Amino acid sequence: MKVSERLIERLQKREALIGIIGLGYVGLPLALRFSESGYRVLGFDTDPDKPPQLAAGRSYFKHIGDERVQAARERGFTATNDYSHAAETDALIICVPTPLREHREPDISFVTGTVDNLSPFLREGQVIALESTTYPGTTEEELRPRIEQAGFKIGHDCFLVYSPERED
Numbered sequence: 001m002k003v004s005e006r007l008i009e010r011l012q013k014r015e016a017l018i019g020i021i022g023l024g025y026v027g028l029p030l031a032l033r034f035s036e037s038g039y040r041v042l043g044f045d046t047d048p049d050k051p052p053q054l055a056a057g058r059s060y061f062k063h064i065g066d067e068r069v070q071a072a073r074e075r076g077f078t079a080t081n082d083y084s085h086a087a088e089t090d091a092l093i094i095c096v097p098t099p100l101r102e103h104r105e106p107d108i109s110f111v112t113g114t115v116d117n118l119s120p121f122l123r124e125g126q127v128i129a130l131e132s133t134t135y136p137g138t139t140e141e142e143l144r145p146r147i148e149q150a151g152f153k154i155g156h157d158c159f160l161v162y163s164p165e166r167e168d
């Protein structure tokens with residue numbers, strides 16, 4: 001069975017572990033929605049306060065109730081700031097900030113830094129999705145070279161996609 005077929009099968013059967021990087025206003029609701037849809041979810045955030053809050057079943061957003069986080073925890077949702085656990089995931093969805101710079105262009109340093117930090121832990125058969133708001137071409141021009149530099153062939157060993165953030 002081809003790498004892509006195994007990944008698709010795991011996703012369709014909801015056997016895949018979904019990794020959400022960045023548990024802010026986009027990432028946390030996305031993680032909870034994947035959990036509610038029957039997927040196992042592992043969240044990543046560099047803020048050292050977020051994983052313990054989530055482990056305690058507490059939300060840090062007014063519009064997301066603690067009960068929703070607690071229900072996800074009961075379904076196996078966990079959070080960490082240790083990127084080495086990315087190797088356990090089948091899908092990695094990047095939801096990190098892209099603040100605007102002085103001339104209103106997105107600062108993609110969080111995106112590129114995230115991929116650089118994940119690169120040692122990527123493995124064959126994963127799909128990496130960029131969901132952070134950014135300009136056209138970021139996936140192809142910035143992320144693809146970083147992943148290929150880690151030794152992967154996009155479309156063969158692993159897969160890279162862009163999914164525009166639509167929280168608002």
